[in-house]
Amino acid sequence: MENKSRFRLGEIQGKRLARKIVTLPTLPTVAAKMMQIIDHPETSARDLSAVIRSDHVIASRLLKLANSAYYGLRRQVANLDMAVVLLGFENIRNLTLSLSVIESFSRNWRGHFDYSEFWEHAYACGVAAQMFVSEIQPGKAADAFAAGLIHDIGKLILSQFAPDHFDAVIEHIEQHPSCDFDRAEREVLGISHAQLGAWLAEKWNFPASLAQAIALHHTPEEGRDTALLPWAVHTADYLVHQLGIGFDAGVAMPTLNQNVAEMLCLPLTDSGMPDFEPFAGRLFQLLAQADSFFHFLHKEEIQC
Ligand SMILES: [Fe+2]
Ligand SMILES: [Fe+2]
Structure with missing residues (x-):
């Protein structure tokens, strides 16, 4: 780096x-794993969603965000594969990082x-x-x-x-x-x-x-x-x-x-x-x- x-x-x-x-x-494992594979040219949307799926909490929050008015997507995002394709790798990476940071600092108010x-x-x-x-x-x-x-x-x-x-x-x-x-x-x-x-x-x-x-x-x-x-x-x-x-x-x-x-x-x-x-x-x-x-x-x- x-x-x-x-x-x-x-x-x-x-x-x-x-x-x-x-x-x-520590950073939630899902974000660490994602960082390892996301820049690899052979990584597919399916690979990425498989990593996200390993963390149920982050996976369900990502799906909710993908369906929120913020992204204004016209159709229902039914699953993570679809979320990765519709939002793109960059957005998914940034959302996962952001959710992970918030999660990491949420226990020690x-x-x-x-x-x-x-x-x-x-x-x-x-x-x-x-x-x-x-x-x-x-x-x-x-x-x-x-x-x-x-x-x-x-x-x-x-x-x-x-x-x-x-x-x-x-x-x-x-x-x-x-x-x-x-x-x-x-x-x-x-x-x-x-x-x-x-x-x-x-x-x-x-x-x-x-x-x-x-x-x-x-x-x-x-x-x-x-x-x-x-x-x-x-x-x-x-x-x-x-x-x-x-x-x-x-x-x-x-x-x-x-x-x-x-x-x-x-x-x-x-x-x-x-x-x-x-x-x-x-x-x-x-x-x-x-x-x-x-x-x-x-x-x-x-x-x-
Ligand atoms: Fe500052
Ligand atoms: Fe500031």
């Missing part, structure tokens, strides 16, 4: 935090972290990232949705596996209101949720492009020029914050990189700033259309 050494735990070894998070959740709001933020970021990418690289739109949905998994790691560290970051932000979450983490912990999330994504063998989007969602300028996903997730995160959708622990507004307009071909206002107004309207529309998808996740997965 590209940049494999970049996010290894070695980066945080020697810190107390590293000792706390060595027992991270903490009292004062609002998971429902967290996933609302994450979900809106997925839809927004997809919206930006579908304008310029439609083939990457499904990846953008997955990247947006899971971009803040590092915060889940902190809140569930190192809660005292998480609280120390929140306290630091309360004392320094102009400090955003990413900077506060670096100052207090020496590592950010973006690095932690990317480390887990690599440990779980997620596609390199997803791990990179997680790693760089606050610093997209550190990626290769051609890497679109970090820019899309970065901009989606900013827009969703601006619009006050959901809650992203660490209330300070993320700083928007000045090059987003160029990278995502965004229109400009008279003052030369990215013009988000048309995108904001469109995002609310997409969120309303896709409501069934979020409510599916919300009701079936995110129960505190």
Whole structure:
């Protein structure tokens, strides 16, 4: 995998935090198996659905999602073979990864972290990232949705596996209101949720492009020029914050990189700033259309 050494735990070894998070959740086997076969040229839709079928919970959720209004398929998706054919490998991979991430973090809720709001933020970021990418690289739109949905998994790691560290970051932000979450983490912990999330994504063998989007969602300028996903997730995160959708622990507004307009071909206002107004309207529309998808996740997965 590209940049494999970049996010290894070695980066945080020697810190107390590293000792706390060595027992991270494992990725459900179905997702791990899928990652092994999905890029193989001889893998068929039937092979893929056989792997999914080995996990009854994920299989039935995937089938429900395939039949939800989000995909707007005109006919009933009766079985997994059909779901794989109609939605395509990329969509199925991303849905399986997303469901697996949610499942892996669903058993260890903490009292004062609002998971429902967290996933609302994450979900809106997925839809927004997809919206930006579908304008310029439609083939990457499904990846953008997955990247947006899971971009803040590092915060889940902190809140569930190192809660005292998480609280120390929140306290630091309360004392320094102009400090955003990413900077506060670096100052207090020496590592950010973006690095932690990317480390887990690599440990779980997620596609390199997803791990990179997680790693760089606050610093997209550190990626290769051609890497679109970090820019899309970065901009989606900013827009969703601006619009006050959901809650992203660490209330300070993320700083928007000045090059987003160029990278995502965004229109400009008279003052030369990215013009988000048309995108904001469109995002609310997409969120309303896709409501069934979020409510599916919300009701079936995110129960505190
Ligand atoms: Fe973030
Ligand atoms: Fe975020």
